[in-house]
Amino acid sequence: xxxxxxxxxxxxxxxxxxxxxxxxxxxxxxxxxxxxxxxxxxxxxxxxxxxxxxxxxxxxxxxxxxxxxxxxxxxxxxxxxxxxxxxxxxxxxxxxxxxxxxxxxxxxxxxxxxxxxxxxxxxxxxxxxx
Numbered sequence: 001x002x003x004x005x006x007x008x009x010x011x012x013x014x015x016x017x018x019x020x021x022x023x024x025x026x027x028x029x030x031x032x033x034x035x036x037x038x039x040x041x042x043x044x045x046x047x048x049x050x051x052x053x054x055x056x057x058x059x060x061x062x063x064x065x066x067x068x069x070x071x072x073x074x075x076x077x078x079x080x081x082x083x084x085x086x087x088x089x090x091x092x093x094x095x096x097x098x099x100x101x102x103x104x105x106x107x108x109x110x111x112x113x114x115x116x117x118x119x120x121x122x123x124x125x126x127x128x129x130x
Contacts, residue, residue: 022073022101022102023104024072024073024101024104024109025072026128027128028069029047029048029049030046030128031044031045031046031047031129032044032046032126032127032128032129033045033126033127033129034124034125036124037124037125038122038124041058042058043055043056044056049067050066050067051067052064052077053065055084060084060085060086061084061085061087061089062083063083063091064079064080064082064083065077066078073100073101074100075099076098076099077096077097077099078094079091079092079093079094079095079096092116095116095117096116097113097114097115098113098114098115099111099112099113099114102123107127107128107129108127108128109125109128110124110125111123111124111126
């Protein structure tokens with residue numbers, strides 16, 4: 001009986017390692033490249049403990065969000081200020097984006113995004129660049 005228990009434990013050990021949450025602490029601050037393939041836009045995000053500023057040359061816009069971490073791997077961005085908007089994009093007051101980091105690999109991670117602008121969620125690849 002003990003032998004079967006040990007074998008079962010050894011077989012389940014790799015599953016436990018795979019199912020652990022990603023290590024998101026190192027992603028709380030820094031500079032990131034967000035590749036939004038759905039929109040065809042590359043955005044550079046500069047994140048500190050209070051704000052995330054996003055700039056996109058394709059959109060000719062720079063916006064600042066207030067960041068609020070709900071857990072190690074999930075946070076909410078609330079539009080704080082539009083700093084540049086050459087294309088006159090309608091950034092609605094109250095714009096809120098919920099982000100969940102679902103996997104990490106080296107300096108790259110995948111995040112799932114829910115926005116107050118859309119009904120569906122989608123995933124985006126992000127690379128930490130500093």
